[in-house]
């Protein structure tokens with residue numbers, strides 16, 4: 001007997017759905033064809049290099065841009081042609097965009113006033129929102145009397161005060177210095193947990209994406225190459241672009257025969273090969289997973305290599321190796337206390353735990 005399909009409950013239905021979205025500016029096709037389902041309550045990050053279309057995508061959810069084709073759905077409702085103020089979403093921008101002539105409270109109250117919320121309710125909601133971002137003590141200051149981090153907190157309070165269904169964040173921390181940025185990352189995560197609303201966060205900073213997100217959509221020229229949890233994106237990159245963009249990876253070209261990966265004479269066992277077609281393929285292995293053997297191991301594969309250089313990185317050294325067969329470079333991360341064991345060796349044999357490598361066809 002066939003098992004009946006699972007019933008989709010309201011909580012499982014995606015909160016935001018982008019259906020067959022396309023976007024061009026004149027002849028510049030920024031988003032060729034994109035589908036994306038954003039889960040209710042998740043912290044989703046759009047990650048990718050400058051110009052890949054992250055902001056354009058976010059602005060289409062916000063309503064500041066109209067797709068050239070396709071639909072935007074919020075909670076099942078088609079909002080494609082609704083103006084921003086009629087959508088139950090708010091945006092926080094990199095440059096804060098506060099009204100300079102209004103004090104902190106009035107900045108946060110502005111939207112509520114526009115929507116006709118009564119004064120007493122307004123005061124209470126503003127107070128609550130400011131308290132959530134620890135800015136209640138600055139309620140009567142003007143934006144120019146605040147630091148960048150404080151202004152961004154006010155912008156956040158303004159965006160959450162009416163409890164939108166989705167909070168869109170367009171590189172909100174990019175203008176802050178590193179220390180403050182780290183602190184605000186944590187605060188944003190806390191805010192997300194407290195509010196329980198859906199966050200869609202844009203960044204080109206992979207570390208920020210890895211630490212903050214429930215899921216990351218890695219974008220490459222308007223295409224989502226991979227949409228997964230941070231650990232999956234990091235440990236199992238599905239394309240060469242993702243492997244290069246997230247953290248550091250050694251990339252080795254070769255041939256996949258359906259079971260093993262071959263480079264000339266060397267046969268390398270692989271296990272992480274979902275959707276990899278036989279033929280030309282790339283193996284990705286992180287520097288921290290490569291093992292330098294001084295003798296050729298008898299029981300497993302090994303790639304002969306020369307040690308050609310080293311770079312000090314504080315808590316680790318990066319050892320640069322050149323593969324004997326091809327001249328390609330492989331970097332290996334070692335701890336400082338492991339370094340002296342390599343002295344005097346020029347030819348070594350590289351391998352790695354089979355499960356640590358990922359394979360992909362070039363895309």
Ligand SMILES: Nc1ncnc2c1ncn2[C@@H]1O[C@H](COP(=O)(O)OP(=O)(O)OP(=O)(O)O)[C@@H](O)[C@H]1O
Nearest residue numbers: 025028030048049050051052053054055056057204
């Ligand atoms: N209003 C516009 N008119 C014309 N071209 C635009 C417009 N907005 C964006 N673009 C183009 O669309 C492409 C994607 O831009 P977008 O701002 O979405 O990228 P991004 O990934 O957010 O980059 P960044 O990290 O630099 O902000 C770029 O080539 C950009 O020049």
